[in-house]
Amino acid sequence: MSKRTADDHGDLRLKGGERPEQMDVDMDKDMGEFEDEFEDEFESEDEIIEAGVDGRPDAEREAEEKEHAMEVDQGTFIVGRSKLEPGQTLAPDLTTYEMLHGLNTPWPCLSFDIVKDSLGDNRKAYPHTMYTVTGTQAESSKAHENELLVVKFSGLSKMDRGGDDSDSEDDDDEDADPILESKSIPLNSCTNRIRTHQIPNQDPSKPPxxxxxxxxxxxxxxxxxxTPHLTSFDVPGTVITAQQNKPISTIRAHKSEGYAVDWSPLVPGGKLLTGDNDGLIYMTTRTDGGGWVTDNRPFQGHTSSVEEIQWSPSEQSVFASASSDGTIRIWDVRSKSRKPAITVQVSDYDVNVMSWSRHQTNLLASGADDGTWAVWDLRQWKGNANKPQPLASFNYHKEQVCSIEWHPTDDSIVALASADNTVTLWDLAVELDDEESKDTAGVKDVPPQLLFVHYLRDVREVHWHPQIPGSLIATGEEFSVFRTISV
Structure with a gap:
């Protein structure tokens, strides 16, 4: 069992600890509605701080801009770093968002994945529609209530600017009511991690x-x-049978629970890696007959739990793994020894997450338990003896990094989630293209590469939508669907 436990912000666990209490939410399993934060009227007498990119109150920021553009008052509130005073709450600076929606589920869903759909790439017209899968984490005494949820978000509207820059063709749709539809599959166990894979259909007229x-x-x-659950959202009369709710395969090779899972993007038929808290990694492959076979010879090398696995986006036989032993290891599945080809100690702390760039495939980003995240050039990883330096390293976050992902089309943009209750967006090109920005940064101890800070209590995972540019989904205390005006 990994050592991480629930933090002081709540009982939503990441790797271990007590189960969360059930949220006081009345939501129909098959239909629900988003809570639109920008439509809420705050009636509380508590002081509300408007949290923008740097988290400062609007009045303070405006005053400073008039007096001295480059100097920042020592009282600046920085989301994720500063502490709220009693009676204070945070509210988003809505002028920094193009889209912002939130929704609750009966139990926390601490892992999810976005399903690629047939609605087209590079979608910009509002309202948006998204499909996801997620798994719940009910408290131990109610494990039988756990479910795998297949979800459709629709009616995701653009922020109402009150007529400002409202000359787009989809203005009439901006006030559409967001809708959540879901289909549930019983699991009877908490979901640690969930990932999707699509197998192309030989008939192009049918979905994958x-x-x-x-x-x-x-x-x-x-x-x-x-597939039938996704189809049921858009094909009236589709009936989900009890048989279709059952797994088509169950992998029983692991003797302990795990958090690392990844499908190969280069094997259309399906090849899956899973890693556990014993430090073992197993590979499961789809056979020509449609069955599934798990190789009983594990990949061994880590001295502690495997926290993350990522297949290479360019080499079919190569994958990387990150561990609480502080290392990232590179493997070749063709190796008969089942030992790593390269081992690099990248942190003195647990390496929780990593992301392999899909465009610059020599780049790998990692996030650790101490809040540090780094970018590595794999071309410098020549063997187990060398100790390469990261291309970039940031220690802005002071709590563990629990999710990290490269932008799907921009190889300089990275999104990450931290246990300090924030999702942060970063632009590495600022360092590469504008060295002088280091000397002109407006906020002390805030790197110029930091583009945006999004507050989400107990955030645990964040993903870019691959077909809707700049749009993200994050999960924690609730699901948050948003797009900023800065990306």
Whole structure:
């Protein structure tokens, strides 16, 4: 069992600890509505701080801009770093968002994945529609209530600017009511991590087969075919049978629970890696007959739990793994020894997460338990003896990094989530293209590469939507769907 426990902000666990209390939410399993933060009227007498990119109150920021553009008052409130005083709450600076929606679920969903759809790439017209899969984490005494949820978000509207720059063709749709539709599959165990994979259909007129791999607290990994559940959202009269709710395969190789799972992006038929708290990694492959076979010879090398696995986006036989032993290891599945080809000690703390750039495939980003995240050039990783330096390293966050992901089309943009209750967006090109920005940064101890700070209590995972530029989904105390005006 990994050592992490619930933090002081609540009982939503990341790797271990007590189960969260059930949220006081009345939501129909098959239909719900988003809570639009920008439509809320704050009636509390508590002081509300408007939290923008740097988290400062608007009045303070305006005064400083008039007096001295480059100097910052020592009282500046920085989201994720500063502490709220009694009676203070945070509210988003709505002028910094193009889209912002929130929703609650009966139990926390601390891992999710976005399903690629047939609605087209590079979508910009509002309102948006998104499809996701997620798994719940009910408290231990109610484990039987856990579910795999297949979800459709629709009616995701643009922020109402009151007529400002409202000359787009979709103005009439901006006030559409966001809708949540969901189909549930019983799991009876908490979801630690969930990832999707799509198998192309030989008939181009039919949708691809969408699979999910769900790593659970039971140590079992369940593979489900959720294609009929996705179809049911858009094809009236579709009936989901009890058989379709059952897993098409169950991986029982692991003796302990795990949090690392990834599908190969280069094997259309389906090849899955899963890692556990014993430091073992197993590979499961889809056979020509449509069945599933797990190789009982694990990949061994880590001395502690495997926290993250990422297949190479360019080499079919290569993958990387990150561990609480502080290392990242590079493997070749063709190796008969099942030992890593390269081992690099990247941190003195647990390495919780990593992301392999899809465009600059020599770049790998990692996030650790001490809040530090770094970018590595894999071309410098020549063997186990060398100790390469990161291309960039940031210690802005003071709590563990629990999710990190490269932008799907911009190789300089990175999103990450931290246990300090923030999602931060970073632009590495600022350092590469504007060295002088280091001397002109407006806020002390805030790197110029930091683009945006989004506050989300107990945030645990964040993903870019691959078909809607600049749009993100994050999960924590609630789901947050947003797009900033800065990306």
């Amino acid at each position: 087969t969408t699979l999910t791999a769900t790593m659970t607290e039971s140590a079992h990994v369940f593979i489900h075919d959720v």
